[in-house]
Amino acid sequence: xxxxxxxxxxxxxxxxxxxxxxAERTIRILDQLAASSSPxxxxxLARCLDIPKSSVFGICETLVETGVLHSDPTGxxxxxxxxxxxxxxxxxxxxxxxxQRTLARDGRLANYxxxxxTLENDQVVYLACRNSDKxxxxxxxxxxxxxxxxxxxxxxMLSQLPQEQRRMLLSAPWHAPFTDNSVRDLEAFEEDVKxxxxxxxxxxxxxxxxxxxxxxxxxxxxxxxxxxxxAISMTSTEARDAAKKDLGGIICEIAGSLxxxxxx
Amino acid sequence: xxxxxxxxxxxxxxxxxxxxxxAERTIRILDQLAASSSPxxxxxLARCLDIPKSSVFGICETLVETGVLHSDPTGxxxxxxxxxxxxxxxxxxxxxxxxQRTLARDGRLANYxxxxxTLENDQVVYLACRNSDKxxxxxxxxxxxxxxxxxxxxxxMLSQLPQEQRRMLLSAPWHAPFTDNSVRDLEAFEEDVKxxxxxxxxxxxxxxxxxxxxxxxxxxxxxxxxxxxxAISMTSTEARDAAKKDLGGIICEIAGSLxxxxxx
DNA sequence: AGACAGCGTTCCGTATATGGAACGATCAGT
DNA sequence: ACTGATCGTTCCATATACGGAACGCTGTCT
Numbered sequence: 001x002x003x004x005x006x007x008x009x010x011x012x013x014x015x016x017x018x019x020x021x022x023a024e025r026t027i028r029i030l031d032q033l034a035a036s037s038s039p040x041x042x043x044x045l046a047r048c049l050d051i052p053k054s055s056v057f058g059i060c061e062t063l064v065e066t067g068v069l070h071s072d073p074t075g076x077x078x079x080x081x082x083x084x085x086x087x088x089x090x091x092x093x094x095x096x097x098x099x100q101r102t103l104a105r106d107g108r109l110a111n112y113x114x115x116x117x118t119l120e121n122d123q124v125v126y127l128a129c130r131n132s133d134k135x136x137x138x139x140x141x142x143x144x145x146x147x148x149x150x151x152x153x154x155x156x157m158l159s160q161l162p163q164e165q166r167r168m169l170l171s172a173p174w175h176a177p178f179t180d181n182s183v184r185d186l187e188a189f190e191e192d193v194k195x196x197x198x199x200x201x202x203x204x205x206x207x208x209x210x211x212x213x214x215x216x217x218x219x220x221x222x223x224x225x226x227x228x229x230x231a232i233s234m235t236s237t238e239a240r241d242a243a244k245k246d247l248g249g250i251i252c253e254i255a256g257s258l259x260x261x262x263x264x
Numbered sequence: 265x266x267x268x269x270x271x272x273x274x275x276x277x278x279x280x281x282x283x284x285x286x287a288e289r290t291i292r293i294l295d296q297l298a299a300s301s302s303p304x305x306x307x308x309l310a311r312c313l314d315i316p317k318s319s320v321f322g323i324c325e326t327l328v329e330t331g332v333l334h335s336d337p338t339g340x341x342x343x344x345x346x347x348x349x350x351x352x353x354x355x356x357x358x359x360x361x362x363x364q365r366t367l368a369r370d371g372r373l374a375n376y377x378x379x380x381x382t383l384e385n386d387q388v389v390y391l392a393c394r395n396s397d398k399x400x401x402x403x404x405x406x407x408x409x410x411x412x413x414x415x416x417x418x419x420x421m422l423s424q425l426p427q428e429q430r431r432m433l434l435s436a437p438w439h440a441p442f443t444d445n446s447v448r449d450l451e452a453f454e455e456d457v458k459x460x461x462x463x464x465x466x467x468x469x470x471x472x473x474x475x476x477x478x479x480x481x482x483x484x485x486x487x488x489x490x491x492x493x494x495a496i497s498m499t500s501t502e503a504r505d506a507a508k509k510d511l512g513g514i515i516c517e518i519a520g521s522l523x524x525x526x527x528x
Numbered sequence: 529a530g531a532c533a534g535c536g537t538t539c540c541g542t543a544t545a546t547g548g549a550a551c552g553a554t555c556a557g558t
Numbered sequence: 559a560c561t562g563a564t565c566g567t568t569c570c571a572t573a574t575a576c577g578g579a580a581c582g583c584t585g586t587c588t
Contacts, residue, residue: 017538019322020575022286022545027330034352042566052547057567058283066291067384078353080382080389080407086350087407088298089342104397118344120331125344133368143344143351284545286575306536316577321537 025051026059030068030078039075086143095219095228096128098261103130108250113233115140117153119226122169124154127228136233138209146208147175149189150182152216153229155202159193160218160226166193181206201248206236213239215248217255230255289315290323294332294342303339350407359483359492360392362525367394372514377497379404381417383490386433388418391492400497402473410472411439413453414446416480417493419466423457424482424490430457445470465512470500477503479512481519494519 028049033040042060046053060076063069068081090096099116103109113136116128124147129140148154149170158166167186174185183189196202204214216231232251234243292313297304306324310317324340327333332345354360363380367373377400380392388411393404412418413434422430431450438449447453460466468478480495496515498507 018575020286020290020319020326022284022575023290023323023326024330026284026287026290027327027332030349034349037356043564054547054549054567054569055284055545058546059287062284062287063291066288068291077356078349080353080384080391082346082349082353083389083391083407084409085294085298085342085346085407087405089344089346091405092301092342100395120344125347127344127347131364141351141355143347143349145348282545286545307534318537318539318577318579319575322576 022055022059025049025055026063029056029059029063030082033069033076033078039070039072039077041075044075090127093227094261095258098258099128099230100130102254102257106254109232109247109254112247113140114251115153115231115233116228117151117231118228119148119154119157120145122148122172122175124148124151124157124229136212136235138212138233140233149175150178150204150207152202152204152214152231152233153218154216155192155196155204156216156218156229156231157226158189159196159202160220160224163190178208179206179210181210183207199248200252203244203248204231205239211236213244215244215251217248217251219255220259228258230258286319286323289313289319290327293320293323293327294346297333297340297342303334303336303341305339308339354391357491358525359522362522363392363494364394366518366522370518373496373511373518376511377404378515379417379495379497380492381415381495382492383412383418383421384409386412386436386439388412388415388421388493400476400499402476402497404497413439414442414468414471416466416468416478416495416497417482418480419456419460419468420480420482420493420495421490422453423460423466424484424488427454442472443470443474445474447471463512464516467508467512468495469503475500477508479508479515481512481515483519484523492522494522 028051029045032045032049042053042057045051045060046056049056060069060071064071064076066081068079069076070079096116103114111132111134113132114130115126117124117126119125123145126140126142126144126146129142131139146154148158158169161169170186170189177184183192192202201215201217204212204216206212208214212233213236214231214233216229218226219228219230221227230251232247234247292315293309296309296313306317306321309315309324310320313320324333324335328335328340330345332343333340334343360380367378375396375398377396378394379390381388381390383389387409390404390406390408390410393406395403410418412422422433425433434450434453441448447456456466465479465481468476468480470476472478476497477500478495478497480493482490483492483494485491494515496511498511
């Protein structure tokens, strides 16, 4: 008798069993086309995904018929169909629109780039970005992912989790550092967590990109679990201690106000 | 011998043959979950998509493993994974960022809601929106779709197509009107096209929503084909003839400048 | 308690989706 | 012209993904 742990009357699906390989391949094809900057043909996709050519062909033609892909003589490319999915995802909670509205009203951060992101496993995903007019040398794309341990919002959100859950998320091998400043390992990270918890906001001091400093604060859901985070980005020359303290207070305040807007 | 028309050395895939049903079902499940405002379970999905329960289960579990869906006791829901796809789609051309940058610099439209959209078959898909602080009573969601014949950007883009291609796109039964103003049929639309072509911009006079007026101009690609369109939205009380003429000229100018930024 | 209806999950025979091989067309190099 | 490489597409035997039926469980009725 296999070990079927059951939770709340709901069995656990057996993750070892290969189910619906075509569905997995569909996703891999979409991921590949999204990662590529130009259209890709059947052979090229088959080669780099290691899927038989005729299978790739069958799936791609089906995706063209459903309107998810465009097909032209140079190959397949993403259509606007996927915007439905992301639009639905982003508008499920009013988080993004509240973020934009709040920043439009509050002029104190007008000169800084401010981002909204959420935690997904050990990564942060950027949901929204309000750019400043000043260039930062780094652009946050919506949908972009970064290792949570190096980003300000990631640090802020991880800090709000119980230690056990945090260790679970970070149990994979430590992500290769981006810069010399990137926090070395889990032990050093746990030391930092105490600081972030105490002061309410977390700091990325050039851990993503040399010369860029970000201050991040967590947005908490009903049970106190972090559902998202906001961060303000600046160059290291702007990040004087006094300014950091001021701005840290401001994003904590904004994050708190967003938390109170009862986000799903 | 079947009728295999061939174009440019590339055979046409036979669209009658059912290929990769699991891929099509994957897309339908994603569409359904995106359309639903709350998580959906296996049985619910199976019922409303008319797919066997065990097949839905297999696909959904696969999608959870690939990280496209989240699973919790209340059902499946979209994860942030799809943001990768839309982010890649939106950033393939620099259209969206140019749109934002241009509007940020040019203050003349600061008090109006401005949208960017593209044509997909007989619909327009909204790619970006710069909201004004004044409420409009209508919110443009990124990824939202509207019938092209009723929207200002759709009218503007369709006007730039050769008549034959336009008739092809609009050959399906005419979309049910949204308001009393919605253009009645293809014949009336073709009459309007002459006007839009002559004046350079198209007008939606309350055809989407009573009391909302939009002026749309086409953004043209290298060969003069419309690749996108921008529109400015206002209430009908703001839309006095003089204002319309002024604003129409401004969006034509902006659309022309975006066209010159050689958009893919 | 008992019956029932709903859920998520598993099982296994079989209909069928798959993939290796072949096809025709194109293009580059000779 | 003639290769040969590579492209998108088709074909069909067969490995396998699918789906109807059953299972265990929870909650809600009499």
